[in-house]
Amino acid sequence: MADTGYIHPTPIQEQAIPVVLMGRDVLGCAQTGTGKTASFVLPMMDILAGSRAKARMPRSLILEPTRELALQVAENFVKYGQHMKLNHALLIGGESMSDQRDVLDKGVDVLIATPGRLLDLFDRGRVMLADCKVLVIDEADRMLDMGFIPDVERIVSLLPPLRQTLFFSATMASEIRRLADAFLQNPKQITVSAPASVATTITAGLAFVRPHDKREALRRLIRSQDVQNALIFCNRKRDVDVLHKSLSKHGFAAGALHGDLPQSVRFATLEKFKAGELQLLVCSDVAARGIDIGGLSHVFNFDVPFRDEDYVHRIGRTGRAGREGNAFTLATADDVKLVAAIEALTGKPIPRIEIPGLDPVSAEELAEAATAPRGRGRGRAAPAKGRGGSREEPREVQRRGNNRVRDARRPDPAPIEEAMEAPPPVMADAAQEPRRRDDHRRADKRDDRRDDRRSHRREDPRDAGRAPRDDRRRDRGDPRRDDLGPPVLGFGDAVPAFMLIPIPRPRQEAAEPQPSENGNGSEAA
Template identity: 45%
Template sequence: MSFSAFNLNSHLSETLTRLDYHTATPIQSLAIPEIMAGHDIIAHAQTGTGKTAAFMLPIIDKLLSRQPISNTVSALILVPTRELAQQVAKASTQYSENCGLNVACLYGGANIGPQEKQLKQGAQIVVATPGRLLDHLIKGTLSLSDLAYLVFDEADRMLDMGFMGEIKRIMRHVPLTRQTLLFSATVDEQVLNNVSQWLNEPKRVGVDAPNTAATKVEQLFYAVDDERKRELIAYTVGKNNWHQVLVFTRTKNYADELAKELNKDGLPTMAIHGDKSQGARNKALEQFRAGELRVLVATDVAARGIDIPSLDYVINAELPYIAEDYVHRIGRTGRAGKAGTAISLVSLDENWLLEEIEVLLDERLTPQWLTGFEPDLTREPKDNRKNTTKSRKQRDKKRILGQRSNRRRKKN
């Protein structure tokens, strides 16, 4: 479907033409008409399919139709991480260029002063992480009394990361009469139940079955011992002469350790995670995008919102504790219809995590053996997890999730 079919504001249409936006993606074709019609929606689509434009374009169109343009906050986009906030704010600024609309980006880990100045100058669109948004609401530097449009972007991850308390507090400042949009790459019914109280007869739209991996991504799994994962990563990147690879780890310590060792292997590498300053994270991302780094090692929290359009390769050095995070990880490649490759390194201790991913995707995933890196099958898995029951795994996962949620909440 052509963007011209949506009858968008002429200034917005000119901007889209300048940005070389001509044909809408499937999620945009489904969501934009429903939003233009004033419906609340629950939308699910794979990462990289144009979700930001799907909600921002109709919101901007609606704001431009309200003349004169208000100088108060009319649209709020809530996101789970700083990186995603920056990404959405950048896109929103591009879409609203020369339209008389201002975008403010609010997130933790940065000086609050410049953000206060942004708000004081007037912003119709605010992109924010929950914690920093609450800071501004408490200080009185921001009011949501005139809010007309509320978007939960990456809603399931935001709530999984422990932001439910903050979101409930934010909702006390939001008018009852508004349009609410919920977007996510995966759909968790429990999460949707939590937010259903804030949606009014929502329409459900989506182009993929909930909780599915991107179809353009080739998924490869290699069985390998933990102590040989770094060696296998260096071998794979070097042998194939890959120059832009995103590697995921579960922990900050392992991210730092892996980056240090890969540098010793001659692969320019940096790590990003919640303990890194925002400046350091931005610098690493800029160098990665510019091709100055061959490898970027990231934890799940830090990687949310990373948008590298031409990224072809993702490697899971460790499988995630939360199966849905696997979908988000590999969604960093294969974006906008392009092909991509996701390699997961699976140790004996991670077989139970692989089973969780299989259940989520409803797909059998069988690790291969790579010559020279065959796993030692004489080992016993740690904590005897190989023989644990499903209920034991679920208890472990909930315990780990609770610990990670507390840490993530503090970092954002």
């Protein structure tokens, strides 16, 4: 502690460290920036100093919601335990799993992990939690927001029942209280400040601007302040990229940090910001919890957070450890209700400021936005009056909705019905009727001669039980039977008149011999 420069403990450290050394469970609630990390790392190191760890069996576990917060706890562990022979392992996503397995095989005393990577390695059989005696759940409210509670419940079920559990959170909602009752046994509750309270060393300000003036307002606000380094928070990841490009274009030394970036890029950007190479860091709420940047002078909320508690965590990055800090928020008329929720949570209004050179938002606009119905904020368009259009349209048109184009492409059924009711067309006139009778007569004579030849043919014993040869030939599609036309399906014996179309025979086919009228046996033409 002397090498680190610590002289006097903070209130949470003064109350929590003796209870942890006694072996009791602790439920700690303190605002961000009050030294909660040292309040559980220091007594854990004293408890674990008496023995050694086994391979793949850590002796203590610290769960963190984000990678950056886990990395910061690991750095504090190295700083506090530089004169002790305790090993630690950092299990976070985005890093080499083989390196993490090698560290676990050597045996670790303190395991610092995020829930996802820890369960991944556990399912692979690379880590066992049967020898874990101390469990720390840090930033429990943030884990609840990020959806980690099912993973945390599974991890707790894998730990031995006889253990010491330390539960720390910046807020104490009803859900957090329920989790604490499930995980802790007769805990000592320590509350050093009101939940969701803002440090008195932070100077806050709120400016209402037009939506199209927000970037210009931020640039003027940065130039008007003595900014050494600052975090700029946005609600959406895409807004982080857009604002980062805008600030870089106007000559600011800015970086971007959000959850979609690769882990190596996130670590490199954060290290540049801590080293002073970057003055501004545009980030999402991934950096709103636990990130300790020494001497952070300003925090800017480019967007008002959707959750009122996130405002407390955002501005809590500055004014830490008794230092002075500044926090400014840019809001539009649609953010009136969000601002009112923040002020109700903190119990005091945020001082209003004006940015010179920009059109102010009138009190009438703010009052109108405050009384607007729910769901009309943040630039949303007014909802449609009906599912398929306005109420003035007929109900049948509303029911079809977007099917109007599809209905327009359908053919009109009236012409089809008329064609079905019309009589069948006559395909041949009276002049062609004699020729048709002659064609049918010749076809009948050919069939008779074919039957005679079939009767004189010697029967093959292999054909017993088979269909006639000509029938089999017809089934195979014999080209000599093409003149009869394809079979008509679906009409039975009643063939419609419009389908009685004669099929002409090939010209090169020779006609059958016919006896002449004078009886000399010449062939007919």
